Amino acid sequence: MTRWGITLPLTGVPLAAHRELVERLPELGYTDAWSAETAGTDAFAPLLLAAQWAPELRLGTAIVPVYTRGPGLLAMSAATLAECAPGRFVLGIGSSSPVIVEGWNAGEFAEPYARTRDTLRFLRAALAGEKVTADYPTFSVRKFRLERPPEPAPPIMVAALRPGMLRLAAREADGAITNWLAPGDVPTVRAEVGAGVELVARVFVCPTVDADAARALGRMLISGYLTVPVYRAFHEWLGRGEVLAPMREAWAAGDRQRANEVIPDSVVDDLVVHGTPDECRAKIQSYVDNGLDTPVIALLPTGDDPLEQVRALAPQ
Known part of the structure; x- marks a missing residue:
């Protein structure tokens, strides 16, 4: 079955006002709800609500920056959501950007590939319930163990844009998350991750004629x-x-x-x-036809009712 996702929350819609829409997403044909984290809501809170409103949906973070939380806190946040949505949560992590990491969060954007790799390895161990004491190349952890490791541990995907990170995602993670690409770019990205690795992409959609x-x-x-x-x-x-x-x-x-x-x-x-909702839906499908597993619609504001637009863009 082709997956069909939506980015939550919608622009201009208060978080609490999403309940009725989120409850209807599965019957409309949506399989996934993915959050983002820049300067609006954090990545986890919208999904905690969605876990209660629509227990059928798969939920994912796309993405949580690896610099803006300590490794232990990141593991705790992921474990909390995995406990609330057992078997339905995907933890997407990535390096983010210098603006978000340094300009907004007073961190240091250094060695993004290595920091992402090390955080992935730490999270694998921590979310499996292991007691972690390790000196990774980009940080060290001493005697960290989750009080309630989730069962099952959530899959971890890595945000990736170029060959090195895409190959890391294919080699050590459970999938790759990408962004800002055209349908015709999908085969280039797919070639780096190979067959059998889930490829997720946020697709910017502006439903207007x-x-x-x-x-x-x-x-x-x-x-x-x-x-x-x-x-x-x-x-x-x-x-x-x-x-x-x-x-x-x-x-x-x-x-x-x-x-x-x-x-x-x-x-x-x-x-x-x-374009029209039908034209938009057809182009989103063209990403899938070119090798994308999970398109995640990011609805752009047009001045029309975004809740109705989500309904109009549904796959069925």
Whole structure:
């Protein structure tokens, strides 16, 4: 069965106001609800509520940064949610970005590959109930043991954008989570993780027939995200280095308006799903047809009722 996910919470909707929608997600055909963590809700709270509102859903964090919680606290948070949703929770972890880690959380964004790998290894042991005393290359832990390790221990997925992290996810985790890619990019990513490894991707969806409005919003998001070094490197690897060079140059010069203007329509249309609900649904399905296991819709604001849009984008 193809999985079909939604990102919670929805933009502009209070967390408590999601109950009726979340309760209906399974009957609409949604199989998954995934959270994000930037500067809004934390990654765990929306899923704790969803675990009670819709016991059929699989729940996942996409993603929890490995720098913004200590290893022990991260294990505790994951164990709590796994206990509330036994067998239905996936812990997605990743390095996040310097803005979130350093600018907003007073951490040090150092050795992201190694820190993610070490946190993954620690969490494997901790969530299995082991008493962990270890000197990892990027941190040390002494005598940590969860009071109530979850049964079963949750799968752990790794956020990955390029070959090194994708291969880590395939080798040591239970899947890979990616972001900001087009349907045609999926085979490139799939080739790095191989067959049989779950591949999850957040897909930005703007359900409107006003293409100009959708592209304007898409350009703002693309210039804000794809100028971040990790995303820049990702899209250079995917082959968009040259077409996005004018955007990066304008952004570096401080001309945000120009940075948006020089992004071609074709890039926006590749990376942001827009159109009628039927057209959006078909393009989301094209990700799956190209090798994605779990599309996770990230609904972009259009001014229309987001709750109704989630219903309209349902797979059935």
